[in-house]
Amino acid sequence: MEYKLPFKEYNKALRENRLLGLKCDKCGSITCPPKMACQECGSLDLDKVELSGRGKVVSFTTHYIAPMGRENEVPYTVVLVELEEGPWLLGNLIDLNPSKMSMDLLGKEVTASGRVYPGDMFTNGPISRPVFSLAE
Amino acid sequence: MRKVAVLGLGHTKFCFNSPKTQVEMLAEAAIDAITESNLTPRDIQSAHIGNCLGTFCEGQATVSQFACDDIGCSNIPAIRYEGACASGTIAVRDAVMWIASGYYDIVLVGGVEKATAMGTPLATRTFCMGTDSRYEYGAGLTFPGFFALLCRIYSAKYGIPMEKLKTQMAMVSVQSHEYGRKNPYAQIQQEINIDDVLKSMPVCTPLQLQDCCPFSDGAAAAVLCSEEVAKKISNKKPVYITGIGMATSGKMSSQYKYLPRIRARELSVQQAYSMAGIKPDDVDICELHDCFSIASFIAAESLGFFEYGKAPEAWEKGETRIEGKIPINISGGLKSKGHPIGATGVSQVYFITKQLREECVEQGVQVEGAKIGLIDTLGGDGTICNLVLSAD
Numbered sequence: 238m239e240y241k242l243p244f245k246e247y248n249k250a251l252r253e254n255r256l257l258g259l260k261c262d263k264c265g266s267i268t269c270p271p272k273m274a275c276q277e278c279g280s281l282d283l284d285k286v287e288l289s290g291r292g293k294v295v296s297f298t299t300h301y302i303a304p305m306g307r308e309n310e311v312p313y314t315v316v317l318v319e320l321e322e323g324p325w326l327l328g329n330l331i332d333l334n335p336s337k338m339s340m341d342l343l344g345k346e347v348t349a350s351g352r353v354y355p356g357d358m359f360t361n362g363p364i365s366r367p368v369f370s371l372a373e
Numbered sequence: 374m375r376k377v378a379v380l381g382l383g384h385t386k387f388c389f390n391s392p393k394t395q396v397e398m399l400a401e402a403a404i405d406a407i408t409e410s411n412l413t414p415r416d417i418q419s420a421h422i423g424n425c426l427g428t429f430c431e432g433q434a435t436v437s438q439f440a441c442d443d444i445g446c447s448n449i450p451a452i453r454y455e456g457a458c459a460s461g462t463i464a465v466r467d468a469v470m471w472i473a474s475g476y477y478d479i480v481l482v483g484g485v486e487k488a489t490a491m492g493t494p495l496a497t498r499t500f501c502m503g504t505d506s507r508y509e510y511g512a513g514l515t516f517p518g519f520f521a522l523l524c525r526i527y528s529a530k531y532g533i534p535m536e537k538l539k540t541q542m543a544m545v546s547v548q549s550h551e552y553g554r555k556n557p558y559a560q561i562q563q564e565i566n567i568d569d570v571l572k573s574m575p576v577c578t579p580l581q582l583q584d585c586c587p588f589s590d591g592a593a594a595a596v597l598c599s600e601e602v603a604k605k606i607s608n609k610k611p612v613y614i615t616g617i618g619m620a621t622s623g624k625m626s627s628q629y630k631y632l633p634r635i636r637a638r639e640l641s642v643q644q645a646y647s648m649a650g651i652k653p654d655d656v657d658i659c660e661l662h663d664c665f666s667i668a669s670f671i672a673a674e675s676l677g678f679f680e681y682g683k684a685p686e687a688w689e690k691g692e693t694r695i696e697g698k699i700p701i702n703i704s705g706g707l708k709s710k711g712h713p714i715g716a717t718g719v720s721q722v723y724f725i726t727k728q729l730r731e732e733c734v735e736q737g738v739q740v741e742g743a744k745i746g747l748i749d750t751l752g753g754d755g756t757i758c759n760l761v762l763s764a765d
Protein backbone atom coordinates (compact mmCIF):
# COMPACT_ATOMS: atom_id res chain seq x y z
CA MET A 238 0.00 0.00 0.00
CA GLU A 239 1.33 3.41 -0.90
CA TYR A 240 1.01 6.63 1.09
CA LYS A 241 -1.97 8.78 0.09
CA LEU A 242 0.23 11.82 0.64
CA PRO A 243 3.93 11.01 0.40
CA PHE A 244 6.66 13.31 1.68
CA LYS A 245 7.62 14.42 -1.81
CA GLU A 246 4.14 15.66 -2.67
CA TYR A 247 3.59 17.37 0.71
CA ASN A 248 7.02 18.95 0.39
CA LYS A 249 6.37 20.27 -3.11
CA ALA A 250 2.97 21.72 -2.19
CA LEU A 251 4.41 23.48 0.84
CA ARG A 252 7.07 25.05 -1.35
CA GLU A 253 4.14 26.54 -3.29
CA ASN A 254 2.58 27.80 -0.02
CA ARG A 255 -0.10 25.11 0.00
CA LEU A 256 -0.41 23.07 3.19
CA LEU A 257 -1.74 19.59 2.54
CA GLY A 258 -3.15 17.13 5.05
CA LEU A 259 -5.30 14.02 5.23
CA LYS A 260 -8.94 13.76 6.26
CA CYS A 261 -10.09 10.52 7.83
CA ASP A 262 -13.17 8.92 6.27
CA LYS A 263 -13.89 7.08 9.48
CA CYS A 264 -13.58 9.68 12.26
CA GLY A 265 -13.27 12.94 10.31
CA SER A 266 -9.98 13.95 11.96
CA ILE A 267 -7.23 15.71 10.05
CA THR A 268 -3.68 14.34 10.05
CA CYS A 269 -0.85 16.75 9.20
CA PRO A 270 2.06 16.27 8.62
CA PRO A 271 0.94 13.21 6.67
CA LYS A 272 1.15 9.63 7.92
CA MET A 273 -0.14 6.41 6.44
CA ALA A 274 -2.80 6.05 9.15
CA CYS A 275 -5.12 8.59 10.81
CA GLN A 276 -3.36 9.93 13.92
CA GLU A 277 -6.61 9.83 15.89
CA CYS A 278 -8.16 6.44 15.07
CA GLY A 279 -5.57 4.59 12.98
CA SER A 280 -7.83 4.18 9.96
CA LEU A 281 -6.09 3.83 6.59
CA ASP A 282 -9.08 5.35 4.83
CA LEU A 283 -7.81 8.87 4.23
CA ASP A 284 -8.35 11.58 1.64
CA LYS A 285 -5.98 14.35 0.70
CA VAL A 286 -7.20 17.84 1.62
CA GLU A 287 -5.79 21.35 1.49
CA LEU A 288 -5.61 23.07 4.89
CA SER A 289 -6.07 26.77 5.64
CA GLY A 290 -2.67 27.20 7.29
CA ARG A 291 -4.33 29.16 10.09
CA GLY A 292 -3.86 28.24 13.73
CA LYS A 293 -2.82 29.30 17.22
CA VAL A 294 0.59 29.26 18.90
CA VAL A 295 0.89 26.42 21.41
CA SER A 296 4.57 26.90 22.20
CA PHE A 297 7.75 28.42 20.82
CA THR A 298 11.48 28.48 21.48
CA THR A 299 14.22 30.67 20.10
CA HIS A 300 17.39 28.73 19.31
CA TYR A 301 20.69 30.43 20.17
CA ILE A 302 22.64 27.32 19.23
CA ALA A 303 22.39 25.54 15.90
CA PRO A 304 23.23 22.21 14.36
CA MET A 305 26.22 22.11 12.02
CA GLY A 306 25.59 24.05 8.82
CA ARG A 307 22.76 26.14 10.24
CA GLU A 308 24.82 28.55 12.35
CA ASN A 309 23.85 31.51 10.16
CA GLU A 310 20.16 30.98 11.02
CA VAL A 311 20.69 31.78 14.73
CA PRO A 312 18.69 33.11 16.47
CA TYR A 313 15.74 31.30 14.93
CA THR A 314 12.40 30.50 16.50
CA VAL A 315 10.70 27.11 16.33
CA VAL A 316 6.97 27.22 16.90
CA LEU A 317 4.36 24.58 17.58
CA VAL A 318 0.96 25.57 16.17
CA GLU A 319 -2.48 24.06 16.67
CA LEU A 320 -4.06 24.32 13.23
CA GLU A 321 -7.72 25.33 13.07
CA GLU A 322 -8.47 21.89 11.54
CA GLY A 323 -7.08 20.20 14.69
CA PRO A 324 -3.59 18.82 14.16
CA TRP A 325 -0.42 20.44 15.49
CA LEU A 326 2.34 21.51 13.13
CA LEU A 327 5.94 22.42 13.87
CA GLY A 328 7.56 25.23 11.92
CA ASN A 329 9.34 28.55 12.30
CA LEU A 330 7.92 31.78 13.65
CA ILE A 331 9.09 34.72 11.53
CA ASP A 332 8.73 38.50 11.34
CA LEU A 333 9.11 38.97 15.11
CA ASN A 334 12.09 40.06 17.16
CA PRO A 335 13.07 37.13 19.43
CA SER A 336 14.00 39.49 22.27
CA LYS A 337 10.42 40.75 22.31
CA MET A 338 8.81 37.31 22.47
CA SER A 339 7.14 36.29 25.73
CA MET A 340 4.61 33.79 27.03
CA ASP A 341 1.96 36.25 25.78
CA LEU A 342 2.49 34.72 22.32
CA LEU A 343 0.73 31.53 23.40
CA GLY A 344 -2.74 31.44 21.87
CA LYS A 345 -1.95 34.14 19.28
CA GLU A 346 -3.30 33.52 15.78
CA VAL A 347 -0.80 32.77 13.03
CA THR A 348 -0.86 31.87 9.34
CA ALA A 349 1.48 29.54 7.48
CA SER A 350 3.46 29.80 4.32
CA GLY A 351 6.31 27.67 3.01
CA ARG A 352 10.07 28.11 2.89
CA VAL A 353 12.84 25.75 1.96
CA TYR A 354 15.69 24.48 4.09
CA PRO A 355 18.30 23.61 1.45
CA GLY A 356 19.44 20.55 3.36
CA ASP A 357 22.92 19.24 4.09
CA MET A 358 25.05 16.14 3.46
CA PHE A 359 22.68 14.09 5.64
CA THR A 360 19.34 15.13 4.13
CA ASN A 361 18.13 13.64 0.91
CA GLY A 362 17.73 17.01 -0.78
CA PRO A 363 15.94 20.19 0.29
CA ILE A 364 13.13 20.14 2.88
CA SER A 365 10.19 22.51 2.90
CA ARG A 366 9.25 23.92 6.25
CA PRO A 367 6.16 25.78 7.36
CA VAL A 368 6.83 29.34 8.51
CA PHE A 369 4.24 31.19 10.55
CA SER A 370 3.57 34.90 10.92
CA LEU A 371 1.15 36.62 13.27
CA ALA A 372 -2.26 36.93 11.59
CA GLU A 373 -3.34 40.46 10.68
CA MET B 374 10.17 -16.87 32.68
CA ARG B 375 13.40 -17.14 34.65
CA LYS B 376 14.62 -14.52 37.12
CA VAL B 377 17.48 -12.39 35.76
CA ALA B 378 20.32 -11.22 38.01
CA VAL B 379 22.82 -8.37 37.67
CA LEU B 380 26.33 -9.68 38.34
CA GLY B 381 29.49 -7.60 37.88
CA LEU B 382 29.58 -3.96 36.86
CA GLY B 383 31.99 -1.77 34.93
CA HIS B 384 32.08 1.99 34.34
CA THR B 385 34.64 4.33 32.81
CA LYS B 386 34.91 7.92 33.88
CA PHE B 387 32.48 10.05 31.90
CA CYS B 388 34.35 13.00 30.42
CA PHE B 389 35.01 15.53 27.68
CA ASN B 390 37.61 14.61 25.03
CA SER B 391 38.41 11.07 26.09
CA PRO B 392 41.83 9.98 24.79
CA LYS B 393 40.39 6.47 24.28
CA THR B 394 38.48 5.05 21.35
CA GLN B 395 34.90 3.83 21.72
CA VAL B 396 36.05 0.23 21.43
CA GLU B 397 38.64 0.81 24.17
CA MET B 398 36.18 2.48 26.54
CA LEU B 399 33.62 -0.26 26.01
CA ALA B 400 36.21 -3.03 26.34
CA GLU B 401 37.55 -1.56 29.60
CA ALA B 402 34.10 -1.29 31.18
CA ALA B 403 33.20 -4.77 29.91
CA ILE B 404 36.29 -6.53 31.24
CA ASP B 405 35.74 -4.91 34.66
CA ALA B 406 32.16 -6.19 34.68
CA ILE B 407 33.27 -9.70 33.71
CA THR B 408 36.10 -9.78 36.27
CA GLU B 409 33.83 -8.52 39.07
CA SER B 410 31.47 -11.38 38.17
CA ASN B 411 34.19 -13.97 38.87
CA LEU B 412 33.93 -14.97 35.21
CA THR B 413 36.22 -14.95 32.20
CA PRO B 414 35.43 -13.54 28.74
CA ARG B 415 34.92 -17.11 27.49
CA ASP B 416 31.90 -17.49 29.77
CA ILE B 417 29.97 -14.71 27.97
CA GLN B 418 27.42 -16.10 25.51
CA SER B 419 26.29 -12.91 23.79
CA ALA B 420 26.79 -9.14 24.00
CA HIS B 421 24.08 -6.47 23.82
CA ILE B 422 25.55 -3.02 23.34
CA GLY B 423 23.99 0.44 23.13
CA ASN B 424 25.74 2.82 20.73
CA CYS B 425 24.11 5.57 18.74
CA LEU B 426 26.58 7.85 16.97
CA GLY B 427 29.69 5.69 16.69
CA THR B 428 29.58 6.01 12.95
CA PHE B 429 29.70 9.82 13.09
CA CYS B 430 32.33 10.32 15.80
CA GLU B 431 34.86 7.73 14.64
CA GLY B 432 33.45 6.26 11.45
CA GLN B 433 32.92 3.08 13.43
CA ALA B 434 29.88 0.80 13.22
CA THR B 435 29.53 -2.49 15.15
CA VAL B 436 31.63 -1.36 18.14
CA SER B 437 30.11 -4.40 19.87
CA GLN B 438 31.94 -6.80 17.56
CA PHE B 439 35.38 -5.18 17.95
CA ALA B 440 35.17 -4.68 21.72
CA CYS B 441 34.13 -8.31 22.25
CA ASP B 442 37.02 -9.52 20.13
CA ASP B 443 39.49 -7.21 21.91
CA ILE B 444 38.63 -8.65 25.34
CA GLY B 445 38.61 -12.27 24.21
CA CYS B 446 34.86 -12.81 24.01
CA SER B 447 35.66 -14.24 20.63
CA ASN B 448 33.07 -15.13 18.02
CA ILE B 449 29.99 -14.58 20.17
CA PRO B 450 26.87 -12.82 18.85
CA ALA B 451 27.44 -9.11 19.52
CA ILE B 452 24.63 -6.72 18.72
CA ARG B 453 24.55 -2.94 18.53
CA TYR B 454 21.26 -1.39 19.68
CA GLU B 455 20.16 2.05 18.55
CA GLY B 456 17.36 3.91 20.27
CA ALA B 457 18.96 7.37 20.39
CA CYS B 458 19.59 8.28 24.06
CA ALA B 459 17.84 5.09 25.23
CA SER B 460 20.18 2.80 23.24
CA GLY B 461 21.80 1.27 26.31
CA THR B 462 18.55 0.65 28.15
CA ILE B 463 16.92 -1.13 25.24
CA ALA B 464 20.04 -3.31 24.97
CA VAL B 465 19.57 -4.30 28.61
CA ARG B 466 15.85 -4.93 28.14
CA ASP B 467 16.57 -7.25 25.24
CA ALA B 468 19.32 -9.07 27.12
CA VAL B 469 16.91 -9.67 29.99
CA MET B 470 14.55 -11.46 27.62
CA TRP B 471 17.33 -13.68 26.24
CA ILE B 472 18.09 -14.92 29.76
CA ALA B 473 14.51 -14.98 31.04
CA SER B 474 13.54 -17.15 28.08
CA GLY B 475 16.24 -19.68 28.91
CA TYR B 476 18.15 -19.21 25.66
CA TYR B 477 21.29 -17.83 27.36
CA ASP B 478 22.59 -18.05 30.93
CA ILE B 479 25.28 -15.34 30.93
CA VAL B 480 25.34 -12.23 28.75
CA LEU B 481 27.23 -8.95 28.61
CA VAL B 482 25.34 -5.66 28.39
CA GLY B 483 27.08 -2.39 27.73
CA GLY B 484 26.99 0.96 26.07
CA VAL B 485 29.45 3.50 24.77
CA GLU B 486 29.52 6.90 23.11
CA LYS B 487 32.13 9.48 22.19
CA ALA B 488 30.06 12.55 21.34
CA THR B 489 32.63 15.19 22.24
CA ALA B 490 34.94 13.98 19.48
CA MET B 491 32.46 15.45 17.00
CA GLY B 492 32.59 18.98 18.42
CA THR B 493 29.42 20.82 19.41
CA PRO B 494 28.06 21.72 15.91
CA LEU B 495 28.25 18.16 14.50
CA ALA B 496 27.19 16.63 17.83
CA THR B 497 24.15 18.91 17.84
CA ARG B 498 23.43 17.95 14.21
CA THR B 499 23.63 14.22 14.87
CA PHE B 500 21.50 14.42 18.03
CA CYS B 501 18.86 16.15 15.86
CA MET B 502 18.64 12.92 13.88
CA GLY B 503 16.39 11.68 16.71
CA THR B 504 13.73 14.15 15.55
CA ASP B 505 11.62 13.56 12.42
CA SER B 506 14.00 14.45 9.60
CA ARG B 507 11.19 14.81 7.07
CA TYR B 508 8.70 16.94 8.91
CA GLU B 509 10.43 18.58 11.89
CA TYR B 510 14.15 18.97 11.26
CA GLY B 511 13.46 21.36 8.39
CA ALA B 512 12.46 23.99 10.96
CA GLY B 513 15.70 23.35 12.85
CA LEU B 514 14.23 21.50 15.83
CA THR B 515 16.92 20.35 18.28
CA PHE B 516 16.55 18.40 21.54
CA PRO B 517 16.97 21.40 23.83
CA GLY B 518 14.37 22.92 21.48
CA PHE B 519 12.01 19.97 21.99
CA PHE B 520 12.19 20.35 25.78
CA ALA B 521 12.01 24.13 25.58
CA LEU B 522 8.70 23.73 23.71
CA LEU B 523 7.49 21.30 26.39
CA CYS B 524 8.60 23.74 29.09
CA ARG B 525 6.27 26.48 27.86
CA ILE B 526 3.40 24.01 27.44
CA TYR B 527 4.08 22.79 31.00
CA SER B 528 4.05 26.34 32.36
CA ALA B 529 0.79 27.16 30.59
CA LYS B 530 -0.99 23.86 31.29
CA TYR B 531 -0.26 23.75 35.01
CA GLY B 532 -0.48 27.51 35.56
CA ILE B 533 3.06 27.95 36.87
CA PRO B 534 4.46 31.37 35.89
CA MET B 535 7.61 30.95 33.79
CA GLU B 536 9.81 32.85 36.23
CA LYS B 537 8.80 30.59 39.11
CA LEU B 538 9.14 27.46 36.99
CA LYS B 539 12.64 28.53 35.89
CA THR B 540 13.78 28.83 39.50
CA GLN B 541 12.35 25.40 40.29
CA MET B 542 14.09 23.97 37.20
CA ALA B 543 17.34 25.49 38.42
CA MET B 544 16.91 23.50 41.64
CA VAL B 545 17.01 20.29 39.60
CA SER B 546 20.42 21.19 38.19
CA VAL B 547 21.68 22.33 41.60
CA GLN B 548 20.68 19.03 43.26
CA SER B 549 22.20 16.95 40.45
CA HIS B 550 25.53 18.75 40.73
CA GLU B 551 25.54 18.46 44.53
CA TYR B 552 25.33 14.66 44.25
CA GLY B 553 27.36 14.37 41.06
CA ARG B 554 30.30 15.99 42.83
CA LYS B 555 30.47 12.87 45.02
CA ASN B 556 30.44 10.50 42.04
CA PRO B 557 34.02 9.62 41.01
CA TYR B 558 32.85 8.76 37.48
CA ALA B 559 30.92 12.01 36.95
CA GLN B 560 31.91 14.32 34.12
CA ILE B 561 31.25 17.60 35.94
CA GLN B 562 32.15 17.33 39.63
CA GLN B 563 31.35 20.86 40.55
CA GLU B 564 28.61 22.38 42.68
CA ILE B 565 26.51 25.14 41.18
CA ASN B 566 23.86 27.45 42.63
CA ILE B 567 20.55 28.78 41.36
CA ASP B 568 22.16 32.00 40.22
CA ASP B 569 24.71 30.10 38.12
CA VAL B 570 21.85 28.39 36.31
CA LEU B 571 19.77 31.51 35.78
CA LYS B 572 22.77 33.49 34.53
CA SER B 573 24.07 30.85 32.13
CA MET B 574 23.91 31.48 28.39
CA PRO B 575 20.61 31.00 26.57
CA VAL B 576 20.42 27.78 24.53
CA CYS B 577 16.79 27.44 23.45
CA THR B 578 14.55 29.86 25.30
CA PRO B 579 13.55 29.40 28.08
CA LEU B 580 16.32 26.77 28.56
CA GLN B 581 19.81 27.96 29.45
CA LEU B 582 23.12 26.13 29.39
CA GLN B 583 22.83 24.95 33.00
CA ASP B 584 19.42 23.43 32.27
CA CYS B 585 21.12 21.09 29.79
CA CYS B 586 23.23 17.95 30.19
CA PRO B 587 26.64 18.01 28.48
CA PHE B 588 27.91 16.07 25.48
CA SER B 589 29.92 13.18 26.88
CA ASP B 590 32.33 10.34 26.26
CA GLY B 591 32.21 7.13 28.27
CA ALA B 592 31.12 3.54 28.64
CA ALA B 593 29.37 1.31 31.14
CA ALA B 594 28.83 -2.45 31.27
CA ALA B 595 27.26 -5.21 33.34
CA VAL B 596 26.99 -8.96 33.25
CA LEU B 597 23.47 -10.40 33.46
CA CYS B 598 22.78 -14.03 34.25
CA SER B 599 20.15 -16.49 35.37
CA GLU B 600 19.29 -16.73 39.07
CA GLU B 601 20.84 -20.19 39.15
CA VAL B 602 24.21 -18.95 37.86
CA ALA B 603 24.15 -15.95 40.19
CA LYS B 604 23.60 -18.13 43.24
CA LYS B 605 26.50 -20.35 42.19
CA ILE B 606 29.16 -17.76 41.43
CA SER B 607 28.34 -14.40 43.00
CA ASN B 608 29.50 -13.33 46.44
CA LYS B 609 27.72 -9.97 46.16
CA LYS B 610 24.32 -9.06 47.50
CA PRO B 611 21.95 -10.30 44.75
CA VAL B 612 20.16 -7.75 42.59
CA TYR B 613 17.56 -8.81 40.01
CA ILE B 614 15.91 -7.08 37.06
CA THR B 615 12.30 -7.78 37.96
CA GLY B 616 10.46 -5.51 35.54
CA ILE B 617 11.04 -4.25 32.01
CA GLY B 618 8.99 -1.94 29.82
CA MET B 619 9.32 -0.17 26.53
CA ALA B 620 7.08 1.97 24.33
CA THR B 621 7.48 4.52 21.56
CA SER B 622 5.73 7.63 20.31
CA GLY B 623 5.64 9.41 16.97
CA LYS B 624 7.20 12.77 16.16
CA MET B 625 6.52 15.71 18.46
CA SER B 626 3.60 17.23 16.55
CA SER B 627 1.78 13.91 16.25
CA GLN B 628 1.88 13.53 20.05
CA TYR B 629 -0.01 16.81 20.12
CA LYS B 630 -2.83 16.88 22.72
CA TYR B 631 -0.95 14.60 25.10
CA LEU B 632 2.02 16.94 25.52
CA PRO B 633 3.82 17.82 27.77
CA ARG B 634 3.24 14.23 28.90
CA ILE B 635 4.94 11.51 26.87
CA ARG B 636 2.37 8.76 26.45
CA ALA B 637 5.08 6.18 25.68
CA ARG B 638 6.58 6.68 29.15
CA GLU B 639 3.28 6.03 30.89
CA LEU B 640 2.78 2.81 28.91
CA SER B 641 6.38 1.67 29.33
CA VAL B 642 6.62 2.20 33.07
CA GLN B 643 3.27 0.52 33.59
CA GLN B 644 4.63 -2.60 31.87
CA ALA B 645 7.68 -2.54 34.14
CA TYR B 646 5.65 -1.95 37.31
CA SER B 647 3.15 -4.68 36.55
CA MET B 648 5.84 -7.22 35.62
CA ALA B 649 7.62 -6.46 38.91
CA GLY B 650 4.31 -6.46 40.79
CA ILE B 651 4.94 -3.05 42.33
CA LYS B 652 3.46 0.46 42.46
CA PRO B 653 5.30 3.80 42.22
CA ASP B 654 5.11 4.08 46.02
CA ASP B 655 7.23 0.94 46.36
CA VAL B 656 10.20 2.49 44.54
CA ASP B 657 13.04 3.48 46.91
CA ILE B 658 15.36 5.15 44.40
CA CYS B 659 15.12 6.29 40.78
CA GLU B 660 17.51 7.27 38.02
CA LEU B 661 15.50 9.15 35.40
CA HIS B 662 16.24 10.83 32.10
CA ASP B 663 17.12 14.42 33.06
CA CYS B 664 18.61 15.47 29.72
CA PHE B 665 17.14 18.91 30.50
CA SER B 666 15.94 20.25 33.86
CA ILE B 667 12.29 20.38 32.76
CA ALA B 668 12.57 16.76 31.57
CA SER B 669 12.97 15.66 35.20
CA PHE B 670 9.58 17.10 36.16
CA ILE B 671 7.87 15.59 33.14
CA ALA B 672 9.45 12.17 33.78
CA ALA B 673 8.90 12.05 37.55
CA GLU B 674 5.18 12.75 37.11
CA SER B 675 4.65 10.11 34.41
CA LEU B 676 6.54 7.56 36.50
CA GLY B 677 3.85 8.08 39.14
CA PHE B 678 5.90 9.77 41.87
CA PHE B 679 4.00 13.07 41.88
CA GLU B 680 0.70 14.51 40.63
CA TYR B 681 0.85 16.19 37.22
CA GLY B 682 2.11 19.74 37.65
CA LYS B 683 3.46 19.05 41.15
CA ALA B 684 7.00 17.78 40.51
CA PRO B 685 8.52 21.29 40.69
CA GLU B 686 7.30 21.61 44.28
CA ALA B 687 8.75 18.19 45.09
CA TRP B 688 12.26 19.26 44.05
CA GLU B 689 11.76 22.54 45.88
CA LYS B 690 10.81 20.71 49.10
CA GLY B 691 13.70 18.25 48.87
CA GLU B 692 11.47 15.22 48.27
CA THR B 693 13.90 14.01 45.60
CA ARG B 694 16.94 14.16 47.85
CA ILE B 695 18.65 11.15 49.45
CA GLU B 696 16.54 11.50 52.58
CA GLY B 697 13.39 12.51 50.67
CA LYS B 698 10.25 10.67 49.64
CA ILE B 699 11.80 9.40 46.40
CA PRO B 700 15.54 9.97 45.89
CA ILE B 701 16.11 10.85 42.21
CA ASN B 702 19.38 10.95 40.26
CA ILE B 703 21.66 10.50 43.25
CA SER B 704 24.41 9.61 40.75
CA GLY B 705 24.28 13.21 39.55
CA GLY B 706 21.98 12.31 36.68
CA LEU B 707 22.70 13.08 33.07
CA LYS B 708 23.28 16.71 34.03
CA SER B 709 26.33 16.23 36.25
CA LYS B 710 27.37 12.61 35.70
CA GLY B 711 27.27 13.11 31.92
CA HIS B 712 25.29 11.57 29.08
CA PRO B 713 27.28 9.39 26.66
CA ILE B 714 24.02 8.36 25.10
CA GLY B 715 24.71 4.73 24.25
CA ALA B 716 26.07 4.16 27.76
CA THR B 717 23.48 6.09 29.76
CA GLY B 718 20.98 3.29 30.41
CA VAL B 719 23.73 0.88 31.42
CA SER B 720 25.23 3.54 33.70
CA GLN B 721 21.81 3.86 35.32
CA VAL B 722 21.85 0.10 35.91
CA TYR B 723 25.35 0.45 37.39
CA PHE B 724 24.34 3.09 39.95
CA ILE B 725 20.99 1.56 40.92
CA THR B 726 22.70 -1.82 41.44
CA LYS B 727 25.38 -0.16 43.60
CA GLN B 728 22.63 1.45 45.70
CA LEU B 729 20.70 -1.81 46.09
CA ARG B 730 23.91 -3.58 47.08
CA GLU B 731 24.49 -0.79 49.64
CA GLU B 732 27.88 0.02 48.15
CA CYS B 733 27.43 3.81 48.17
CA VAL B 734 28.07 4.38 51.88
CA GLU B 735 31.68 5.41 51.48
CA GLN B 736 30.78 8.07 48.90
CA GLY B 737 28.19 9.44 51.29
CA VAL B 738 25.29 8.94 48.90
CA GLN B 739 23.73 5.67 50.10
CA VAL B 740 19.93 5.66 50.20
CA GLU B 741 19.42 3.72 53.39
CA GLY B 742 17.53 0.47 53.03
CA ALA B 743 16.94 0.86 49.29
CA LYS B 744 15.42 -2.37 47.97
CA ILE B 745 13.68 -1.38 44.73
CA GLY B 746 15.09 0.92 42.06
CA LEU B 747 13.55 2.31 38.88
CA ILE B 748 15.37 3.28 35.69
CA ASP B 749 13.90 5.61 33.10
CA THR B 750 15.51 6.50 29.78
CA LEU B 751 14.13 8.52 26.89
CA GLY B 752 15.51 8.39 23.35
CA GLY B 753 14.56 10.88 20.66
CA ASP B 754 11.00 12.21 20.65
CA GLY B 755 9.68 9.20 22.45
CA THR B 756 11.55 5.91 22.67
CA ILE B 757 11.09 5.08 26.34
CA CYS B 758 12.54 2.17 28.25
CA ASN B 759 12.07 1.43 31.95
CA LEU B 760 13.66 -1.19 34.20
CA VAL B 761 12.82 -2.22 37.76
CA LEU B 762 15.72 -3.58 39.82
CA SER B 763 15.14 -5.34 43.14
CA ALA B 764 17.46 -6.50 45.90
CA ASP B 765 16.62 -10.22 46.24
Ligand SMILES: [Zn+2]
Nearest residue numbers: 261264275278
Ligand atom coordinates in the same frame (compact mmCIF):
# COMPACT_ATOMS: atom_id res chain seq x y z
ZN1 LIG C 1 -9.61 8.65 12.01
